[in-house]
Amino acid sequence: MASKNQIKMIFPSCSENVGIARVTAAAFAAQLELTLSDIEEIKVAVSEAISNAVIHGYGDKPGEIEFTLSLDEDRLEFVITDFGKGIADIEQARQPSFSTDPERMGLGFVFMESFMDELIVESAVGKGTTVRLIKRVAAAPAH
DSSP: OOOSSEEEEEEEEHHHHHHHHHHHHHHHHHTTTHHHHHHHHHHHHHHHHHIIIIIITTTTOOEEEOOOOEEEESSSEEEEOSSSOOSSSSSHHTSTTTTSTSSSOOOOOHHHHHHSSSEEEEEETTTEEEEEEEOOSSSSOOO
């Protein structure tokens, strides 16, 4: 089934672009009759996923992040892909308080999982990571 609407962005992995992706996700989600709370949760989940790609995917090295936003009949889907380091152990990375960086709280995946209806993480060491954030929505008309 083709998406009702889709946007794909490609941008450098710098922290300044986290805010741009966050605002884009909010504007995209606003096509639907969602609550402000739903939109805030989407913004946080997307911010966490993009931040992970910038900080953990690439570290200090430059790289690209692909961000695809899709709207289907019954769901919003946000796909964040980096081509960086990858995650050696996804299950471990998804545990609360786990982080490869002692400066970080390790709650990114926890927020993504609690704010979205589905979180799918695929990764290969040395090749990168793809995070799919899915928010199910009532089949309501888009504006």
